[in-house]
Amino acid sequence: MIRCLLTLTTVALLIPSLTLAQSPAATYSGRLTDGTGWGQSAQVQLVVRVYDGSGQTELWRSPTMPVDVVDGYFSVVLSGGTDPGGSPKDIADVFAANPETCLTVEVGGNEVLPCQAIGSVPYAIEARYLGGRETGGYVWNQTGIPQPGGFNVSGDGFLGGRLGLGTTSPLTTVDVKTQTGRKTTGLSLRSPVAALNVWPGAGSGVVVDVTDGTVNGTTGSDLYVRTGGVDRVYVSRDGKVGIGTVNPKTSLHVSNGSLFLDGEFAGTPQVIFSPIPGSTGHQWELYPIPSGFDTYDRTAKKAWLSISNEGLVGIRTSNPQAVLHVKGNVQIDDKCTATAQGTCDLAETFLSLDNATPGDVVVLDPSRFKAMRLADRPYDPAIAGVVSTDPTLVMGQSDVPEGIPVAIAGVVPVKITLEGGPIEVGDPLTSSSTPGHAMRAGRPGPVIGKAMEPFDGTEGWAGTVRVLVAPGACSDTADLEARVRALEATVTALTQRLDQVTRHCGPASRKDR
Numbered sequence: 001m002i003r004c005l006l007t008l009t010t011v012a013l014l015i016p017s018l019t020l021a022q023s024p025a026a027t028y029s030g031r032l033t034d035g036t037g038w039g040q041s042a043q044v045q046l047v048v049r050v051y052d053g054s055g056q057t058e059l060w061r062s063p064t065m066p067v068d069v070v071d072g073y074f075s076v077v078l079s080g081g082t083d084p085g086g087s088p089k090d091i092a093d094v095f096a097a098n099p100e101t102c103l104t105v106e107v108g109g110n111e112v113l114p115c116q117a118i119g120s121v122p123y124a125i126e127a128r129y130l131g132g133r134e135t136g137g138y139v140w141n142q143t144g145i146p147q148p149g150g151f152n153v154s155g156d157g158f159l160g161g162r163l164g165l166g167t168t169s170p171l172t173t174v175d176v177k178t179q180t181g182r183k184t185t186g187l188s189l190r191s192p193v194a195a196l197n198v199w200p201g202a203g204s205g206v207v208v209d210v211t212d213g214t215v216n217g218t219t220g221s222d223l224y225v226r227t228g229g230v231d232r233v234y235v236s237r238d239g240k241v242g243i244g245t246v247n248p249k250t251s252l253h254v255s256n257g258s259l260f261l262d263g264e265f266a267g268t269p270q271v272i273f274s275p276i277p278g279s280t281g282h283q284w285e286l287y288p289i290p291s292g293f294d295t296y297d298r299t300a301k302k303a304w305l306s307i308s309n310e311g312l313v314g315i316r317t318s319n320p321q322a323v324l325h326v327k328g329n330v331q332i333d334d335k336c337t338a339t340a341q342g343t344c345d346l347a348e349t350f351l352s353l354d355n356a357t358p359g360d361v362v363v364l365d366p367s368r369f370k371a372m373r374l375a376d377r378p379y380d381p382a383i384a385g386v387v388s389t390d391p392t393l394v395m396g397q398s399d400v401p402e403g404i405p406v407a408i409a410g411v412v413p414v415k416i417t418l419e420g421g422p423i424e425v426g427d428p429l430t431s432s433s434t435p436g437h438a439m440r441a442g443r444p445g446p447v448i449g450k451a452m453e454p455f456d457g458t459e460g461w462a463g464t465v466r467v468l469v470a471p472g473a474c475s476d477t478a479d480l481e482a483r484v485r486a487l488e489a490t491v492t493a494l495t496q497r498l499d500q501v502t503r504h505c506g507p508a509s510r511k512d513r
Contacts, residue, residue: 025079026091031072032107039072044107048078050091053100055115058084060094194221210235275299294318343466345410347391349403350384356404358389359415359464360436361448370400375431378419379445383431385471386414386438386448407469414438414448414467416455423455429467437462446473 028048032040046067050060062081067074083089095101105113164170166177178186178199186199186207197209210223224246225233234242242248245255275281282299292312295305306314314320316327351371356362362372363382375383388407396403416423419432420440428447432439441447449470455463 025077026095027075027077028103029073029075030105030113032069032074032112033072039069041070041072043068044074045109046074046076047106048076049104049106050094050118051102051104051115052098053102053117055102059098059101060089060091196223210237272298289318291319343390343411343413344392345388345407345412345469346393346395347388347405347407348396349394349400350396350406351400352387352404356387356436358387359413360387361385361414361431361438362387362404362406362436363431370396370403372404372406374436376433376435378430378432378439379441379443380431381446383446383448383471385469386412386467388412408471409469411452411466411468413464415462416451416465417462418455418457422457423451423465425451425454427451434462438467444473447471 032044034040044067046062046065048062049058051058060081060083062076062078065076067076078091081089081091100117102115102117103113104111104115162170162173162175164175164177167175176187186197188198189196193212195209195211197207197211199207199209201207210221212221222237223235224231231246232244234246234248236242236248240248240250241252243252243254244257245253247253271286273284275283282297285296285298287294287296289306292306292308292310294303296303302316303318304316306318306320308314308320312320312323312325314325314327317325350362351368352362353365353368353371353373356372356374361375362384363375363380364384365371365373366382372384385406385408388405389412391405391407392410394405414429415437416429417432417434417437417439419434419437420430420442423429423440428441428450429438430441430445430447431437438448440451447470449467452466452468455465457463
């Protein structure tokens with residue numbers, strides 16, 4: 001619902017003197033606002049009705065007038081109206097015949113202003129006194145003609161157009177034109193204890209200065225930016241900025257929120273850290289790159305730390321190929337713990353001469369340095385280890401970048417056969433006659449490690465078990481001791497049998513022997 005807000009400063013009804021040679025008309029100005037007090041901007045259909053002093057008898061009505069409303073303000077000339085019967089009637093005659101009158105306003109057929117008493121005001125070209133006070137000059141609504149003197153407004157005021165301060169051609173509702181670099185020609189909002197001063201800078205830009213209650217004050221004051229009654233941005237008098245807090249701890253303090261930095265293009269520094277004055281420190285920059293994010297040493301002109309869009313971290317490389325990719329030496333002064341799902345192992349890369357795959361048993365090839373081939377004979381003295389399936393830590397990739405990772409410690413899956421018999425947990429494993437496969441070591445000789453799970457051939461002659469990698473030679477004394485114990489038991493049994501035969505048959509003669 002649109003309503004009309006009327007006050008002494010926002011409504012004017014000018015009725016010309018009837019003794020002057022002027023057309024019988026009156027000018028009416030007002031302001032239309034919505035329910036929240038905001039002015040409207042639109043074209044409306046407006047009708048004005050004039051009643052006697054009681055507000056009961058209609059004396060005159062205007063025609064329906066299309067009126068342009070800007071920010072709620074409008075002005076219309078009341079002429080060409082009629083009496084209630086529809087006969088033409090001059091509004092000046094109505095005022096002349098009726099010393100007490102009131103008027104109503106309709107917008108779009110709805111009455112938005114109840115009957116308000118009106119009266120004529122003499123038209124003064126100049127006046128030395130206004131409201132009992134000497135003017136000291138005058139204000140004249142003539143565009144482009146500066147006027148002498150000054151004026152004070154002690155009550156509410158209304159300005160339907162634009163106000164220019166320092167300019168006769170205001171471009172906005174309030175246009176302040178100042179001299180560059182002079183704060184005394186700027187705009188100031190002051191209280192006894194604080195002042196907000198705004199003026200153009202000496203070079204370029206605009207200066208916003210918060211001081212004590214004087215224009216030229218040197219004592220700083222705090223600046224608050226609020227929305228909805230809540231302090232959103234705060235600048236302390238010592239230069240600290242708080243976002244979401246009025247107690248910033250550092251030069252920029254963001255509380256209960258996040259800081260979003262949006263670079264215009266990749267490679268633009270988002271944050272720059274300058275060295276401490278007088279120190280030999282470097283200047284550091286944080287900025288986005290197409291593949292991720294870099295920490296750049298501007299002094300050394302190198303990116304020391306990079307994070308890719310896939311979450312890969314590179315140290316001294318901007319193109320990390322692993323979760324952590326370090327280009328250079330790594331020193332660990334305390335223990336290092338590596339965890340992985342399933343098994344963990346330490347591997348080193350070697351050249352594969354016959355396309356070995358994970359789980360294969362390999363041996364050293366004498367024809368080339370750091371080269372491996374599939375093991376294909378039992379107890380091969382050149383046995384080296386097992387090709388790792390998913391190594392936890394790999395060494396030597398710079399030597400053989402396209403090589404195979406051979407486990408030298410840890411737990412890995414290994415291909416096995418029943419060539420050496422069923423396998424129990426703890427059995428030593430060695431090479432077999434099946435290429436790339438291990439078997440149970442039944443005698444002393446080179447081994448790759450010990451089985452960590454059994455294999456009895458239920459699911460086939462060959463399979464896979466996990467092995468604790470420990471390349472070396474196996475003397476297998478336990479197996480020999482078991483065989484000696486078995487032989488001793490056999491000798492004992494034969495001796496007992498011989499004694500039984502002797503007692504039954506008597507001593508044998510030399511001829512029987």
